[in-house]
Amino acid sequence: MAPLTMRDAEASLGGRKVLDGADVQAGRGELVALVGPNGAGKSSLIRAFAGLLALDGGIARLSGDDVRALSPRQRAERVAYLPQERRIAWNLPAIEIAALGAPFLTGEQALARARVALDEVGAGHLADRGAAEMSGGERARVLLARALASPSPLLLADEPIAGLDPDAQRLVLERLRAKADAGGSVLVSLHDLTLAAAFADRVVVLDGGRVVAAGPPLEALSPEVLKTTFGLDGRWVETVDGPLLAARRAQ
Template sequence: MLAARDLGLGGRLDGVSAVLRPGEVTAICGPNGAGKSSLLACLAGLLAPDSGTVLMGDAPLVAMPARQRAQAIGYLPQAGDVAWDVSVEVLVALGRLPWGGVGGGGAVDRAIATMELEGLRHRPVSHLSGGERARALIARVLAGDPCWILADEPLASLDLGHALALLHLLKVEARAGRGVVLVLHDLAMAMNSADRVLVLDGGRLVADGPPAEALTETVIERVWGVRARWLGEAGARALTLPA
């Protein structure tokens, strides 16, 4: 269990409380500047909140040794830059660093296989397409075998097919017992793929629940200022926007 208790962070977060459970895909949604990335960074233990705490189990995350925290939480930042032109295999193996080295061949091989990167294993990252690179970066997180996967807009550079495939893979990871928390801009993706949605607005948590309850048309109008309508059946819903 990963729990945010009354988080406050210099105007970016204001009294946010939420209990996240393993086995679920949780989407954090909200307009630009709502505090999504800040909340994710607090949950990952990378930002210390001004007030409130983040608990992992019963222990406050800030008091946890950095390595232990890194073993439990895999975090994928929004900017997926890679400074050196390493191969996919080396990039993925960086995920093993919290376990004391870039060895651990089994976990690296599994992560590469899960993200379907076997054919690209020895290719330098500069020779990857945006989608391949995004998959390699997710594989890096998976290689660390974390209990929690926290990803900031992991679908940003992916086309529709790869985005759906990635969401499916993350869902499989969640069903296997990991907790998955994603910052998502695409509300339809959140509606159809997440088990739970947190909606932030101006640093405050304004909705929290299953997608159909959290992402209602009323909430969307209030938070995003857009009069949109949901069409279709549960699990395959589309958002129509006003002309």
């Protein structure tokens, strides 16, 4: 069984169904991208894996165990979670924020992992800078470092590149790709279909809480799916930098 596995997931928020029989999995060494229009259920699915959204039906498993049977500590030990929200409540220095990703290690061990993670995301120079003195892009890197500092091989990332410049977007996805290549299981929600195709092993397309396509990127993001789910007339062009989506709004 894949370390991240969800079957027949049903969930509602405010009386509205946000997951409708969703099946998703991410295996070892795999980066899986969740894509879909706004309101498709991407964040809800990730929160359900993290145990932050209760399922009305179906099951979500972390390393084989039902999320509902795990305590908050057990969930935190098994999976790192990078939420879409980038607000940091206290003006802590970056090194301490990143160290929060390894709360069950000794202080010295957590700080050591935090320094490595900050260096990995190009934020080592921010180690002693407070969160209030950081730009939005700098906070995004520090929060990614917090997730990477976790000893867990499982990582959930909800729109980690939203609002970042192109260089920062690629850096984030390169670090998530490296996490998967090192044997981890990474599930990330994205809006940029070209970046999803370039970095993911598989793409899962959600619409209305349902999985409408899943598979290798260019298969999942077929011309039919692009049109019916995203309202695009498009095709994929192979370039030296990977697949590039050439598309326009469907008439």
